[in-house]
Amino acid sequence: MKQRLKLTTVFVLATLSILVLSSAMFLKNTDSKTEKGLASTQKHTPRPFDAKEMIMDHIMDSYEWHLFTYKDYHCCIPLPVILYSKDKGLHIFFSSKFHHGESSYKGFKISTEEKYHGKIVEELPDGSIVKPLDLSITKVTVSFFFTMLLMIWLFVSISKAYRQHKNQPPHGIQNLLEPLILFIRDEVAKPSIGEKYERYLPYLLTLFFFIFFNNIFGLVPIPPGGANVMGNVAIPTVMALFTFALVILSSTKYFWIDIFNTPGVPWWLKFPIPLLPLIEFLSLFIKHIVLVIRLFANIIAGHIVALGFFALIFIFGEMSLLGGYGISFISVPFTVFLTLLEILVAFIQAYVFTLLSALYVGLALEEPHH
Amino acid sequence: MLPLMILLQAAGSTLGLMGAGFGAGLAAIGAGIGIGQIGGKAMEAISRQPEAVGDIRSNMIISAALIEGVAFFAIVICLLILFQK
Numbered sequence: 001m002k003q004r005l006k007l008t009t010v011f012v013l014a015t016l017s018i019l020v021l022s023s024a025m026f027l028k029n030t031d032s033k034t035e036k037g038l039a040s041t042q043k044h045t046p047r048p049f050d051a052k053e054m055i056m057d058h059i060m061d062s063y064e065w066h067l068f069t070y071k072d073y074h075c076c077i078p079l080p081v082i083l084y085s086k087d088k089g090l091h092i093f094f095s096s097k098f099h100h101g102e103s104s105y106k107g108f109k110i111s112t113e114e115k116y117h118g119k120i121v122e123e124l125p126d127g128s129i130v131k132p133l134d135l136s137i138t139k140v141t142v143s144f145f146f147t148m149l150l151m152i153w154l155f156v157s158i159s160k161a162y163r164q165h166k167n168q169p170p171h172g173i174q175n176l177l178e179p180l181i182l183f184i185r186d187e188v189a190k191p192s193i194g195e196k197y198e199r200y201l202p203y204l205l206t207l208f209f210f211i212f213f214n215n216i217f218g219l220v221p222i223p224p225g226g227a228n229v230m231g232n233v234a235i236p237t238v239m240a241l242f243t244f245a246l247v248i249l250s251s252t253k254y255f256w257i258d259i260f261n262t263p264g265v266p267w268w269l270k271f272p273i274p275l276l277p278l279i280e281f282l283s284l285f286i287k288h289i290v291l292v293i294r295l296f297a298n299i300i301a302g303h304i305v306a307l308g309f310f311a312l313i314f315i316f317g318e319m320s321l322l323g324g325y326g327i328s329f330i331s332v333p334f335t336v337f338l339t340l341l342e343i344l345v346a347f348i349q350a351y352v353f354t355l356l357s358a359l360y361v362g363l364a365l366e367e368p369h370h
Numbered sequence: 371m372l373p374l375m376i377l378l379q380a381a382g383s384t385l386g387l388m389g390a391g392f393g394a395g396l397a398a399i400g401a402g403i404g405i406g407q408i409g410g411k412a413m414e415a416i417s418r419q420p421e422a423v424g425d426i427r428s429n430m431i432i433s434a435a436l437i438e439g440v441a442f443f444a445i446v447i448c449l450l451i452l453f454q455k
Contacts, residue, residue, distance in 0.1 A: 290439060297442030352435045 049318050051311035058307050059228050059300060060118060061140045063095035063110065067223070074100055077223065079142060083108060085122050085132035095136075108132070143227035144235070147213045151206075184208055184354060192358035193365065200361055203246065207239060208354040215299060215346030219339055230349075231300035236292040243357040244288045251364040258366075259284065291356055298349050302342045309335045390451040393444060401441030405434050 057066070065077040078096035085091070088107065097105040104123065111121040111129065120136070121129045137145075154173065161171050170178050189197040189204055214235075217225040230236060257263075259280040261270065269276040309331045317324025378385070412430040416423050 290443065293443050293446055294435075294439030297446050298438065301442065301445065348431060348435045352432065352439075355432070 049311075049314045051308070051315055054311055054314075055304055055307045059231055059303055061138045061228075061232060062118070063098065063120070063136060063138055064100070065139050065142070065223055065227075076100070079139065080137045081108075081120065082135040082137065083120060083122075083132045084135065085130075087124075088122070088132075139227045140229050140232055140235075143217060143224050144210075144214060144229050146224040147210065147217060147229070151209055151213060155209075180208075181205060188351075188355050188358050192355070192362040194362060196365060200246070200250075200358070203242070204354050204358055207243075207357060208350050211239070211295065211350035211353055212346060215350065216343065218299065218303065219342055219346070228300070228303055230295055231303055233292070233296055236295040236353075239295075239353070240288045240292045243291065243360060244285075246357075247288075247360050247364045250361060252367065254366060254368050255364045287356075287360060291353060295349050295353055298345055302338070302345055306335055306338050306342070309338065386451055390448040393451075394448040397441045397444035397448070400444070401438055404437045404441075408433050408437070 063081055064079055067075045067077065069075070076096075078094040081091075081093055081095050081097075083091045085108075091106065091108070093105065097103075098110055103109070107123050108120050109123065111117060111119055113129075116129070116131055119131065120134055122132045124130060154177065157172075158174050158177060161174050165171050184205055185197070185201060188208075189201050193200055211230060214229040218228055218230065220226055260277045262276055262280065265276055313324055313328045313331050316327040408430055412426050415426050
């Protein structure tokens with residue numbers, strides 16, 4: 001066990017150092033470009049601080065991992081870009097070829113127009129702009145791959161520990177996660193689903209820990225944390241789609257009868273204009289969409305407010321140096337308090353998503369009790 | 371009547387932005403009232419039966435999270451208004 005921990009630590013450190021060193025290699029290219037571009041000083045005059053741009057940069061997904069900017073020097077980790085365009089085929093290259101969005105590569109460039117802002121578009125020979133199939137490993141993808149690998153490692157270790165030390169007190173990392181696992185089993189799965197809870201428990205546990213770890217890592221500023229994973233609409237949408245599929249697949253006949261022909265409801269709500277069936281059918285979809293919005297909006301609101309407090313420091317700093325330092329006495333404690341609140345929100349949102357998923361599955365499985 | 375309609379059309383996008391601001395403010399008021407009610411009732415319940423504090427606290431937090439979800443729904447719509455072209 002200790003051997004594996006050491007091996008994993010070495011592996012993780014090796015990966016990180018390779019990424020940082022390779023970015024240093026790519027940075028040399030950027031430097032030479034800057035030297036060539038010194039003649040046009042327009043690009044390198046310091047722009048006034050734009051709070052909205054800073055917040056958007058931190059929240060949105062990007063094709064490179066920006067670490068810091070020293071004067072004109074952007075230190076970023078370049079990430080692989082995987083594109084499939086209809087006429088040019090498959091392209092895999094590092095995003096450093098885009099030189100932070102300034103140059104184009106083989107007809108692909110990062111668009112600055114409103115429609116595809118920040119995304120890679122392809123410029124066809126006849127001048128039209130089209131979006132290729134984009135399967136790139138972006139910042140958010142790297143972050144949740146990291147969470148995924150961490151979860152796989154953690155839970156394989158725990159399951160092995162459970163098998164080896166049967167009926168013994170918890171051992172090692174089991175101690176950390178067993179309360180949470182038992183909490184999900186006893187407070188979420190069993191009361192909501194009833195007797196068949198064991199079939200759904202792996203899904204619910206994965207959902208809970210995936211959301212929880214991703215939210216927590218979104219608060220840590222050091223890579224591979226710090227990417228706004230659940231703040232992207234795509235990821236909660238996929239999870240809600242999984243829950244929806246699970247509900248549809250495990251629904252009994254009585255579930256559909258309850259939607260379209262609710263027992264105990266007067267006939268005139270169903271017959272000429274099927275008001276109640278329509279409402280029930282829509283609520284089937286709306287419940288899952290609201291799951292998405294709840295998670296997405298909570299996480300992104302937390303990040304925006306925290307970044308807003310930091311932006312306050314820079315906004316006041318533009319006015320006067322002392323103003324910047326002065327406001328930091330207020331901003332920094334507020335941000336610390338907000339981060340603690342965000343940790344609570346991370347747990348609560350994971351719990352609420354899992355609880356509601358379990359409830360919806362439990363409702364779908366209901367047998368009539370006459 | 372017609373000049374009024376022309377004025378309304380001309381002030382189009384600014385009214386939209388103002389509407390987004392009002393919407394977000396109303397959403398905050400709604401969430402504040404709702405969660406305030408939950409908190410108040412939870413305090414009363416704890417005072418009536420102090421040994422049920424754990425149960426009451428967890429139920430209060432769950433209800434607060436669900437109601438905040440509704441408020442965030444309104445916020446997201448206001449943001450959509452703000453960020454559309």
